[in-house]
Amino acid sequence: MTSFMRVFYGANDLLAFFLELGALAALAWWGWTRDIGRVWSIGLAVAGPAAAGVLWGAFAAPKAAYPVPLAAQLAVKAVVFGAATLALYAVGWRTGALWFGGVVLVNTAVVTYHRTRG
Template sequence: MNDATPAPLKIGPNDILRFLLELFAFVSLAVWGFVDFELPWPGVLVGIVAPLAAIALWGLFLSPKAVFSIDAFGKALIEIAIFSAVAIAWWLMGQPVVAIVVAVVAAVSGIINGRKQLS
């Protein structure tokens, strides 16, 4: 008899952390647009376009079901760009501690994920 049950999905602590970092990045970019720019324009525009651009990049290149398949180094560059933008956004909003914490946590999580992908 053919058993077509898929193998159980292995989700580790770093996978959960990376998901939370993604959500935090998207929300942070929206907050940055609304807080750091004059409302209604360009604040609304930046507050909507910045997270949408990050979501599009993540969905196209970094998600588990990415549209485009690129190597681990290309993925790392896109991830660095997104999280650098988030850290810079927090810095520009006058929150250097949050900026540094986000940058360090994202870097460590990215390194752990990159090592896993390359092994």
């Protein structure tokens, strides 16, 4: 592999990490902005990212606690990133939601290709 490709895949892995953090932040933001009472909003702001993090760590992370086939990993990623994209849309960040979803799709395709081709 050329040094350019190593840098490209390394940068893409770093972008994947930041997208994962962004997904957690989007879910927290959505929970926080719900008008259902402050205690319930705080609960959603904590529970949403916590549930996504547990799901991700258990099944979708590179060193997942419970390794599953690629299709299941991609399904978990679709659920977490899809929920985050919908959360951004729900809080009124519509253009950002579209950009986030698009970047996630491209990034996930590149990361999946890189990790499965070796």
